[in-house]
Amino acid sequence: MRILVALGGNAILQHQEKGTAEEQFVNVRTACKHLVEIIEQGHRVTITHGNGPQVGDILLKDELAKDTLPPMPLDVCGAESQGMIGYMIQQSLRNELQKAGVSSQVATVLTEMVVDASDQAFKFPTKPIGPFYTSTEASHIREERGWILVEDSGRGYRRVVPSPRPQTVLQAQVIRELTDAGIIVIAAGGGGVPVVSTEDGFKGIEAVIDKDLSAAVLGGLISAEVLLILTDVRNVFLNYGLPNQTPLGRVTSEECRRYLEEGQFASGSMRPKMEAVVNFLGAGGERAIITRLQDAKDALDGTAGTTVVP
Amino acid sequence: MRILVALGGNAILQHQEKGTAEEQFVNVRTACKHLVEIIEQGHRVTITHGNGPQVGDILLKDELAKDTLPPMPLDVCGAESQGMIGYMIQQSLRNELQKAGVSSQVATVLTEMVVDASDQAFKFPTKPIGPFYTSTEASHIREERGWILVEDSGRGYRRVVPSPRPQTVLQAQVIRELTDAGIIVIAAGGGGVPVVSTEDGFKGIEAVIDKDLSAAVLGGLISAEVLLILTDVRNVFLNYGLPNQTPLGRVTSEECRRYLEEGQFASGSMRPKMEAVVNFLGAGGERAIITRLQDAKDALDGTAGTTVVP
Numbered sequence: 001m002r003i004l005v006a007l008g009g010n011a012i013l014q015h016q017e018k019g020t021a022e023e024q025f026v027n028v029r030t031a032c033k034h035l036v037e038i039i040e041q042g043h044r045v046t047i048t049h050g051n052g053p054q055v056g057d058i059l060l061k062d063e064l065a066k067d068t069l070p071p072m073p074l075d076v077c078g079a080e081s082q083g084m085i086g087y088m089i090q091q092s093l094r095n096e097l098q099k100a101g102v103s104s105q106v107a108t109v110l111t112e113m114v115v116d117a118s119d120q121a122f123k124f125p126t127k128p129i130g131p132f133y134t135s136t137e138a139s140h141i142r143e144e145r146g147w148i149l150v151e152d153s154g155r156g157y158r159r160v161v162p163s164p165r166p167q168t169v170l171q172a173q174v175i176r177e178l179t180d181a182g183i184i185v186i187a188a189g190g191g192g193v194p195v196v197s198t199e200d201g202f203k204g205i206e207a208v209i210d211k212d213l214s215a216a217v218l219g220g221l222i223s224a225e226v227l228l229i230l231t232d233v234r235n236v237f238l239n240y241g242l243p244n245q246t247p248l249g250r251v252t253s254e255e256c257r258r259y260l261e262e263g264q265f266a267s268g269s270m271r272p273k274m275e276a277v278v279n280f281l282g283a284g285g286e287r288a289i290i291t292r293l294q295d296a297k298d299a300l301d302g303t304a305g306t307t308v309v310p
Numbered sequence: 311m312r313i314l315v316a317l318g319g320n321a322i323l324q325h326q327e328k329g330t331a332e333e334q335f336v337n338v339r340t341a342c343k344h345l346v347e348i349i350e351q352g353h354r355v356t357i358t359h360g361n362g363p364q365v366g367d368i369l370l371k372d373e374l375a376k377d378t379l380p381p382m383p384l385d386v387c388g389a390e391s392q393g394m395i396g397y398m399i400q401q402s403l404r405n406e407l408q409k410a411g412v413s414s415q416v417a418t419v420l421t422e423m424v425v426d427a428s429d430q431a432f433k434f435p436t437k438p439i440g441p442f443y444t445s446t447e448a449s450h451i452r453e454e455r456g457w458i459l460v461e462d463s464g465r466g467y468r469r470v471v472p473s474p475r476p477q478t479v480l481q482a483q484v485i486r487e488l489t490d491a492g493i494i495v496i497a498a499g500g501g502g503v504p505v506v507s508t509e510d511g512f513k514g515i516e517a518v519i520d521k522d523l524s525a526a527v528l529g530g531l532i533s534a535e536v537l538l539i540l541t542d543v544r545n546v547f548l549n550y551g552l553p554n555q556t557p558l559g560r561v562t563s564e565e566c567r568r569y570l571e572e573g574q575f576a577s578g579s580m581r582p583k584m585e586a587v588v589n590f591l592g593a594g595g596e597r598a599i600i601t602r603l604q605d606a607k608d609a610l611d612g613t614a615g616t617t618v619v620p
Contacts, residue, residue, distance in 0.1 A: 018380050
């Protein structure tokens with residue numbers, strides 16, 4: 001089977017960690033061991049990943065250095081994070097594959113994701129990114145840089161940026177070519193670098209794209225049969241956090257659509273994942289799974305996780 | 311013809327510039343217009359590039375933010391710079407190709423370059439990188455981080471790191487596959503991320519690799535016929551800077567080897583380029599050219615630049 005794996009940010013860097021390269025390599029290596037279990041079974045795997053903590057650190061470094069060096073725009077920071085994380089995954093995965101006696105090649109393809117300039121998200125930026133500011137700092141930044149900042153959960157003010165819907169991948173042919181040749185491709189990291197069509201061609205834009213929605217788009221473009229979203233919970237829950245919470249086992253896309261309409265899933269958390277699942281199955285995917293890294297293999301065998309079918 | 315183009319750092323960021331993304335995109339767009347002139351003639355082009363100013367800025371940002379966030383090791387910073395620069399080149403080149411009516415695909419492949427752990431360079435680090443420090447700061451850093459710092463041209467102290475010889479590219483098969491499919495690949499940026507073989511597989515190492523020497527290695531691996539090194543001078547000179555300086559037109563690899571032995575070329579400048587040329591021709595290359603961006607097309611036609619043949 002052709003499987004698109006979407007690795008959650010926690011597979012690379014955990015919240016309580018400092019963010020050293022050593023910590024990230026340790027986490028990535030663990031994630032790769034689980035991926036090898038899947039690849040060993042003969043599946044063709046393509047990998048995408050989140051970049052939240054990494055691009056957050058890049059933005060914070062830019063901020064701390066801003067009196068000395070010009071900060072980079074979000075598209076460039078996203079490209080940097082794809083280089084950084086792609087490197088860590090490709091190196092670790094190749095090493096783990098070699099230990100397991102699997103000779104597959106691994107490559108990271110820097111990915112641009114097309115978004116629509118008329119996407120409503122550009123009118124209503126909602127995605128908080130980068131460091132926290134005090135109220136005074138926030139006022140200055142609004143004037144100086146024209147950013148939109150909002151109060152974020154009592155911890156201070158943060159910049160919010162648009163999170164438009166991913167449309168298509170500019171490097172789709174390249175990724176497909178490599179996947180067809182049996183190469184494990186790492187692509188669309190952090191949801192891909194957001195670009196919009198202009199008179200002068202495609203240009204980067206200040207936005208971030210949800211990595212699971214991007215995974216669904218990429219999965220469709222490479223004709224993946226399975227979308228495997230790896231996060232930090234074993235199952236998706238109905239009525240999550242309530243006394244009657246229920247784990248979802250095997251459900252249909254239609255049922256998921258109804259749960260989404262009921263507002264079952266938290267936005268910024270399980271909601272975009274479930275939307276990605278519904279999109280992927282709507283575009284011809286055969287199966288979508290949401291589970292934890294350590295249950296990925298069992299979930300593919302149908303004995304763990306939440307599985308959604310058309 | 312299959313041409314490996316090595317873009318100098320000045321094609322992306324000039325010394326007197328601040329380093330904003332806008333400046334870099336303007337420079338890269340200009341470079342890409344010249345590359346399109348070559349691609350339009352039907353040549354198959356693969357691109358590599360320097361990363362000096364960009365990785366310098368990444369290191370300086372890490373330094374300025376070090377009390378808040380852990381600095382990244384050199385291999386990770388190199389991977390970040392490949393993402394950043396690869397993105398700028400692939401986007402600009404695709405747009406310029408489209409304007410010229412050429413439909414070629416462009417893709418950046420994150421590249422790891424194998425170096426030999428027993429390379430003499432690890433005993434004698436010589437390549438200055440990152441910010442300048444005062445004598446007191448330098449003493450502290452030597453103790454705290456075990457770095458080697460040397461006085462650099464009266465401007466302060468700088469870290470020096472090993473610059474080992476590139477041996478081979480871990481992504482060679484991938485780059486070759488894409489090149490064969492007619493895709494313009496951007497690879498081995500900044501000379502590639504340096505990795506050494508260990509018991510646990512290939513691991514990153516604190517070093518930098520000369521991008522022209524890496525270009526020669528990559529050129530050999532993809533069977534490029536021409537190595538085109540683009541820098542800021544129209545020709546290589548003999549007796550450079552002396553009253554009897556002479557531009558080199560068409561010379562043989564044998565003559566170059568003799569000039570290298572005579573110490574004709576400045577180390578850290580023209581010397582590694584000429585060594586790259588000799589290596590490339592020794593590995594089966596048909597022609598190597600050193601010239602400026604704006605003379606690249608004429609140099610390929612044999613009417614400009616310094617051309618070296620076996």
